[in-house]
Amino acid sequence: MLTDIRAASDRSLLVRFGDQISLESQGAVVRLTRALESVRGILNLHPAYSSVLVDFDPRLRSHEQIEAQVRACLDSVDASPLEEPRTMEIPVRYGGEFGPDLEDVARHTCFSAERVVELFAAAEYMVYFVGFSTCFPYLGGLPPQLATPRLGAPRKHVPEGSVAIGGAQAGVYPLASPGGWRLIGRTALRLFDPQESPPPLLRMGDHVRFIEERGA
Amino acid sequence: MNSIRVLSPGFQTTVQDLGRFGWAHFGVSASGAADPLALRAGNLLVGNAENAAGLEMTLIGGAFQFDESATIALTGSDFSADLPLWTAVEVKAGETVRCGRSRTGARCYLCIRGSIAAPKAMGSASTHLMTGVGGRALRKGDVLPIGDEAVRRPRRGGTAPPFPADGPLRVTDGPQAGWFQGELYRAEYLLTEESNRMGLRLRGAAIPSPAGHMLTEGVPLGAIQVPPDGQPIILFVEHQTTGGYPKPANVISADFWRLGQLRPRDPVSFERVSVERALELMQAGEKWLYGL
Numbered sequence: 001m002l003t004d005i006r007a008a009s010d011r012s013l014l015v016r017f018g019d020q021i022s023l024e025s026q027g028a029v030v031r032l033t034r035a036l037e038s039v040r041g042i043l044n045l046h047p048a049y050s051s052v053l054v055d056f057d058p059r060l061r062s063h064e065q066i067e068a069q070v071r072a073c074l075d076s077v078d079a080s081p082l083e084e085p086r087t088m089e090i091p092v093r094y095g096g097e098f099g100p101d102l103e104d105v106a107r108h109t110c111f112s113a114e115r116v117v118e119l120f121a122a123a124e125y126m127v128y129f130v131g132f133s134t135c136f137p138y139l140g141g142l143p144p145q146l147a148t149p150r151l152g153a154p155r156k157h158v159p160e161g162s163v164a165i166g167g168a169q170a171g172v173y174p175l176a177s178p179g180g181w182r183l184i185g186r187t188a189l190r191l192f193d194p195q196e197s198p199p200p201l202l203r204m205g206d207h208v209r210f211i212e213e214r215g216a
Numbered sequence: 217m218n219s220i221r222v223l224s225p226g227f228q229t230t231v232q233d234l235g236r237f238g239w240a241h242f243g244v245s246a247s248g249a250a251d252p253l254a255l256r257a258g259n260l261l262v263g264n265a266e267n268a269a270g271l272e273m274t275l276i277g278g279a280f281q282f283d284e285s286a287t288i289a290l291t292g293s294d295f296s297a298d299l300p301l302w303t304a305v306e307v308k309a310g311e312t313v314r315c316g317r318s319r320t321g322a323r324c325y326l327c328i329r330g331s332i333a334a335p336k337a338m339g340s341a342s343t344h345l346m347t348g349v350g351g352r353a354l355r356k357g358d359v360l361p362i363g364d365e366a367v368r369r370p371r372r373g374g375t376a377p378p379f380p381a382d383g384p385l386r387v388t389d390g391p392q393a394g395w396f397q398g399e400l401y402r403a404e405y406l407l408t409e410e411s412n413r414m415g416l417r418l419r420g421a422a423i424p425s426p427a428g429h430m431l432t433e434g435v436p437l438g439a440i441q442v443p444p445d446g447q448p449i450i451l452f453v454e455h456q457t458t459g460g461y462p463k464p465a466n467v468i469s470a471d472f473w474r475l476g477q478l479r480p481r482d483p484v485s486f487e488r489v490s491v492e493r494a495l496e497l498m499q500a501g502e503k504w505l506y507g508l
Contacts, residue, residue: 008391009466010494012436019431033241044240046434046457053434055240058469058495059502131243131434131458134347138432174243175347192242194337194348200242 001025003074005067011058013066016051021140025050026128028074030082030205035073042066047129047204049138085126086206090172091213092121092163094185101151101182105165108148117212119143120184125170125208133177135192135200139170139208154180161187163210174200185210218284218362220328223312225354226278231332232325233269236340236350240457246437247344247454250274250413250476251323253377253501254292258327260508261289261304261374263366268331269341271354273324275479277315278354280326284309286362287329287370293321293477304329304370321381321477329370333363346414346454374508377473379501384487385471388494390439390463395426400440400464405448405484413454416475418484422446423464432460438467438475440486450475470497 001017001024008014015032017025026049033047036054041061046053056066094117095102106113125141132138147168155178158164162173164181173179174191187210192200202208222229232255235248249255249272256266271280277295289304290297296316299305307313315324334341337350344350354360387400405420423446435441439451441461450467451459452475465486467475478484489497 006391007388007491008434008463009436009438010388010468010491010498012466014391014433016433019429021431043237044246044457046240046436048433048458049431051431051433053240053436055237055436058498063491129458130241131432131456133243133456134349135243204241 001028005070007063008053011056013054013056013063013070014051015054015070018050021049021128027082029129032070032073033204035076036070039069046131048131049128082205087209088202088206089209089211090163090187090189092185092187092210093213098186099163099184102184105146105148105182105184109146116146116184119146121210121212127202127204127206127208129204130200130202135174135202137171137191137202137208142168142170144168148182150180151182154178158183159186161189161191163187172202217333218286218330219359220362221281221283222354222356222358222360223279223281224356226273226315227276228274229278229354230272230343230345231269231334231351231354231360232272232342233340234267235342235453236338236344239338240434243457244338244344244347244349245453245455245457247342247350247413248340249325250453251292251325251473252476253473253505254323254325254476255327256505257302257374257377257508258289258291258325260505261291261302261371262287262327262329263304263368263370264327264329264331265365265367266505268327268365269334270325270327270332273315273326275322276317277324279312279314281312282307282309288313289327290315290324291327292324294319295324302374302376304372304374318479322479323476328362329366331363331365333361344454371508377501377504381474381477384485385474386468386489386494386497387440387465387486388468388489388491390465391433392426392428392430392462393464395428395462396423396464399423400448400486401488403485407478407480407482407484409480411478411480413452415455416450416452416478418448418450420447423448426462428462430460430462432458435459435463436466438472439463440465440467468494468497470494470501
């Protein structure tokens with residue numbers, strides 16, 4: 001796996017592990033993020049599919065110092081095993097007002113709505129990273145036959161807790177926001193409460209299952 | 217406890233410190249003062265730690281009544297207040313500080329000796345408007361407690377920062393600089409009305425969408441991203457933490473304060489500098505601040 005380290009700004013360094021979405025690069029991202037979490041002078045870490053952006057205080061650290069620290073971490077953490085992932089269960093009500101796009105997904109994938117839910121709920125997902133705007137979990141593991149393109153124009157208002165498909169990815173909207181993914185259901189579980197301090201419910205590396213919730 | 221009452225919030229007034237760090241891996245960006253130089257200077261002038269919470273006013277300022285005497289400083293743009301800028305001044309018990317329409321840039325800061333004692337969320341008092349982390353914009357009737365966290369004597373007779381607010385914004389190469397042909401440096405843009413604390417949206421000659429496979433990656437403050445329509449967006453203090461648009465350049469730290477002072481329809485252009493030069497320019501700002 002080729003590692004590319006370059007300045008992204010005068011106060012940040014972008015560390016990339018190839019340019020593909022893979023479990024190998026995801027493992028490298030998780031390890032590096034964990035290793036850098038408590039390093040003095042580092043202000044923020046932005047993990048993504050196969051990269052970590054490191055924001056630092058340029059009054060305390062230089063790009064060279066941060067790069068040396070990153071390389072030292074890469075050398076030392078390479079072999080360390082990741083901790084056992086947690087499996088989180090998310091109760092979901094599918095279709096109807098909770099999942100206004102379920103029928104569209106069914107049409108696109110040539111399955112019945114019931115079959116879409118069955119396939120979706122049978123799969124195990126992994127949180128590749130948490131990002132975008134406030135605790136949005138980017139989930140890998142969507143059954144490929146359920147992949148459905150995003151909406152042509154994003155909705156202005158996606159309700160909090162919406163469970164959605166965006167291309168080959170799945171996700172849950174932690175807060176009401178605009179969004180272009182296909183909404184197939186909704187969870188009553190709060191992924192993030194702005195009044196409470198994190199950590200949020202879902203973290204990088206977690207395994208996720210969506211459990212169908214029925215009834216009124 | 218000493219407090220101030222919001223008689224009028226103006227267009228958009230929020231409590232801001234220098235931001236909330238350490239949560240980007242949960243998708244929460246730092247937020248913090250849009251013009252950090254002005255907030256830091258205001259805090260240093262009244263004798264606060266530079267990270268103390270103050271009020272950030274946007275375009276049209278508010279009116280704030282003090283229930284006890286206080287030492288305050290107004291910094292940033294001239295919001296038609298009846299007080300001098302960039303110096304510590306005394307207000308009496310019962311007095312009201314009134315700010316109005318801006319005569320210069322987009323933001324003015326009211327710093328109060330002792331700091332605004334707003335509750336902290338995730339380690340910071342900064343309001344993140346897009347998510348509600350740290351509260352909301354101030355409303356008429358809000359009462360804000362004043363703390364007693366001053367750390368040194370106030371400074372009178374300060375001066376405005378000796379850095380010009382106009383001229384091209386200085387930038388360093390972004391991670392995808394090689395995908396572009398320098399179009400960014402040949403164009404003039406205008407800041408659009410759709411700009412906010414999350415992003416500054418520009419309008420001008422469209423930059424051709426570069427070819428290249430782009431995977432969503434982390435994005436820093438000041439990143440200039442070019443979406444398919446070719447109109448650049450500068451990621452601002454409440455930016456998303458990850459994004460999938462290519463980034464030809466990134467505004468330098470020394471010019472972050474200028475981003476906070478841009479108003480709709482202001483002209484924007486860019487000049488490329490090296491990281492070394494960017495850090496020299498940042499040091500000049502630090503030197504001025506600590507000379508206050």
